[in-house]
Amino acid sequence: MKILLMGNPNVGKSALFSRLTGIHVIASNYPGTTVSYTRGFMKLGGETVEVIDVPGTYTLEPTSEAEEIALQMLTTGDMVINVVDATNLERNLYLTLQLLEKEIPLVVALNMWDDTEHRGIHINLSRLEEFLGVPVVPTVAVTGEGISELVKCMDKATSPDVPLRSHDERWAAIGDIVEQVQSITHRHHTWRNHLADASVKPLTGIIIAIGVLSVAFLVVRFVAEGLIGYVFDPLFNNLWAPVILRLSELLGNSGFLHDIVIGRISGGEVNFVESFGLLTTGLYVPFAMVLPYITSFYLVLGLLEDVGYLPRLAVLMDTIMHRLGLHGYAIIPTMLGFGCNVPAILATRILESKRERFIAATLISIAIPCAALQAMIFGLVGQHGVQYVAIIYGTLFLVWAALGIILNRLVKGFSPELLVEIPPYRLPLWRTVLQKLWMRTYGFLVEAIPIILAAVLVINILYVLGIFDVIASFTAPVVTGLLGLPKEAVTALVIGFLRKDVALGMLAPLALTAEQLVVGSVVLAMFFPCIATFVVLVRELGIVDMLKAAALMITVALLTGGMLNLILNYWL
């Protein structure tokens, strides 16, 4: 048996899903997160049944990819739980009427029931049940209220005989129903309403956006640096270093195996960044340099999502994004990109046209550094002064804007307009924020650590075989001549294909100047996507567009790196 959860976006469908199944799912405030649907299982009368969280949809007339998926899924289910936002009854009932016309048993969950009271909305439940001919259960998914009643009602789900209606007839029927079951008394304009209005007006909106993003950035840094300084660095230096030194002795202080496992250590001290062994750099980079930033970034992003700020940022950025051939909504995949480019490129699916998806995915993979790379930039370049970090971000931003303007001219087609619901500000639930944080952090650990360890292993083997020397002398004219980096730096660019954080770490032992580090970081960020991003790019864009994007990346990276080298080393 298969149960489908269907409803408009932003009605708490994902929260209801996690209540029913107990599975950790992503439940956030903007449409798009559930385009790839989520499955789970629940017990129903001693039987285990499958529950599917169908992408949010306003109608069954497919106008977007997500709605097409929803329509296709409808034919595979045995029963539908239609999740309805009780505070938006009229708009939500359109989908309900369409579902009633299909021959599938239905039960309605009237969610956000707790919100109706302070909004002055009164709904006559038994009258609504009469009109619809199916069970209607009030629920509050975020607290779990009404969930057990909903489960008890599921065997009463029916598919009443309903005439097929046209678009206009459905709205007329809804008008009748709403008039008879719903009455609205006074409504307070709360402080949250005022804040909501202020954040989509130009002047106050920009001030709020600058405030929100600055605070977000400061919190990310504060939490990450706190974790590094008070938790991970002490752990590695006080507990792990003695173990490594002991092991180093056991392995005879040198030799092939020693170099791979421990790396190069000198003077009885472990340099976790530069030694490049599996148990030293291979663990230190992911846990002590990158993980703290991943954790703090996703904590802050999750809060922004669940509060409902991101659609407002989309409204604010719309004018600028149109210059880049995108509309405001593209800011959401872009923000995700600062965490990891992989989910960011998957999230470009929320954009309507192929043209927009190409531009957005290309811009993200060229100019948006992921959290892992940013962590290394802060760690390594930040030592030389904050102005060098600023140059890196400034350059990437300029490239993002300039390349977007160029692509907007070059790529054929037009950009569709923004049309998006702006959900009310909601206080985030710590439970769902932490669940989401755990999922994303766990995802990083599972996916990144094997690749990081493999990268460190490959680097050591290539060193021993002398392959890097061959590549280095082969590419010396470009790397040394154009970018002004020592020829050994090319090894970092090659390893950048595996992991950019490890690659930047490889520049550490080369004793580069601050200017060289800036050039290296920028080129590494832009040059080529890491292998995980590469795979999703091929899948999302197709091989032809991926080749175009790759050609752009290499050209733009070399041009930018060359110019940066000239400006930093000769003009200033």
Place this chain on the structure above:
Amino acid sequence: MSDSKQITLRQMQAGQSGIVAQIQGGHDLIYRLSALGIRPGKRITKVGSMFMRGPVTVQLDSTQVAIGFGMANKVIVELG
């Protein structure tokens, strides 16, 4: 009919309110807008708009919707 004036959503001032009179567009636009609650007969209030042909934000019942500049030009509202 001096007190019933029809203007586009774009021309409305922030804070002004009226009834949606007409959507000047094809089926696709009408369906997409009505799914978000914007259809003839509905009371609509303009919350604000972004400068330089940015999107218009409106309030309908307890929903807020942001609409691109071009689309906002196609929604005719009767003030009052």
